[in-house]
Amino acid sequence: MSSTTSSTVERAFQAALYAETDTALDTGASLLAADPAADAELARRGQEFVATAWRRGWQPADVVRIVRRELDDVHVRLAAALIRAQTPYDGPRGPRWTAQLAELTAEAAEAAEATGTAPRPDRFSHATAVLELYRLLLRLPTLDPLDEPIRRPDSGSGADPRSGSRMLTRIRALLAKAEATGFPDEAEALSAKAQELMARHSIDEALLAARAPSPDAPGACRIGVEAPYEQAKAVLLDAVATANHCRAVWNEPLGFSTVVGFEADLEAVELLHTSLLVQATTAMTKAETAQRAGGRKRTKTFRQSFLAAYAHRIGTRLAAAAETQVTDDLLPVLASREVAVTTHTDRMFPDTTTTRLRGVTDEAGWTEGARAADRARVGTRPRLP
Incomplete structure (x- = not known):
């Protein structure tokens, strides 16, 4: 990661994430759209926002639910992609968490099949959606963590309790x-x-x-x-x-x-x-x-x-x-x-x-x-x- 790339992302964040106006979003999105080399760093920072949400007590389904409620379908797809990208870096989770990730993967496959070869949005529109999502993730409040009980190995059927x-x-x-x-x-x-x-x-x-x-x-x-x-x-x-x-x-x-x-x-x-x-x-x-x-x-x-x-x-x-x-x-x-x-x-x-x-x-x-x-x-x- 070059210092120039990091500078682009930082300047975009400073312009867009801490302000409510469309002008601020436009400024940040313009900076990102003009610098394709910043894409990888932008995605990495998104995973950091997701990891922070986990530390604040949120779970995958919670994040997707709030994004769907506050923003649009494009933001839901972006959030789901970030969650899936962060998964390899997460520690062991319970069956509910695992089931939520499986659902995200299934929904992504269904969405890809439905959209087919739909054209990718232009860089400015994509950057705007990413910044809108990050702004929401940045402001998520802290929730009480949900610790799932560990099932006993001999507690009954071996069927996945989250199969439904x-x-x-x-x-x-x-x-x-x-x-x-x-x-x-x-x-x-x-x-x-x-x-x-x-x-x-x-x-x-x-x-x-x-x-x-x-x-x-x-x-x-x-x-x-x-x-x-x-x-x-x-x-x-x-x-x-x-x-x-x-x-x-x-x-x-x-x-x-x-x-x-x-x-x-x-x-x-x-x-x-x-x-x-x-x-x-x-x-x-x-x-x-x-x-x-x-x-x-x-x-x-x-x-x-x-x-x-x-x-x-x-x-x-x-x-x-x-x-x-x-x-x-x-x-x-x-x-x-x-x-x-x-x-x-x-x-x-x-x-x-x-x-x-x-x-x-x-x-x-x-x-x-x-x-x-x-x-x-x-x-x-x-x-x-």
Whole structure:
């Protein structure tokens, strides 16, 4: 690396990373675009930003989620490439981390196949996107690190406990597209496709086959809670977590909830939460279509109230179902695990607050959401040993 190359990158960073204006970005991008020899150093510095994010408690899926939320698809692809490039320099990681990297690789392959021979953006546009990404990475706050419990070698089946990760991500992507489109027919088709994937990969069966919680210490995972209607979605996730002996803490500004619990319980929460979101979106789309056929147009208030009622009713159902599985011989085991999970949660999040659900004003939406929750398949958990 020559001093000239380093000087180019430093000058571009000084101009662009610590300012908010387009003019500053243009200045930095112009410097980089004019010096192709700086490309390697620019990429190396990007890997340093990723490594810093890991030290701040972020994981690959967290970084991709925040980039997708704040920037555009081109930035997501750049972030994923940086994460993959940094992987050989990272230390040993747990199965969730490994599954997230595998998902990034799969998504990159799918994107390459979809884009084919699409022309590469000009150097100025590329440099602008890189600087926008680096500016976001530079400003990531510190998160509580998530230490994954180590599974015992004899803890059950040798199957990869994260084998459903890619399928879950595809389902969530379909749901996000269903929410984003303004066309009811397209939304229903996307939701139906998500439901088809759920059935094909037997999520409910995977939930039934989940291994009993390990006696080791609780761990934690982060689950995206995406707009719109994120408050109702957070309530739904909290209900699922509580029913599965976990605790969920919502981080509204960063768009995720941290779920604390024993590993098998965390898997069950991810699976059941995804299943219920699929069912909720499918039911909501059908109910909304019927409402529009009747002449109403208040889609936003209908959906907000629908999901709020759905979350509330699902919570009631799950709590009742959980009680039926608790026998006297299980009470001491459950009590000790509840204490362990609560202690771990309080240590990670000593200062939490409660919030009141907002925007629940549509009676028709509430009624339809409650009915959908009554019809939803909530599955059952295996009995604890």
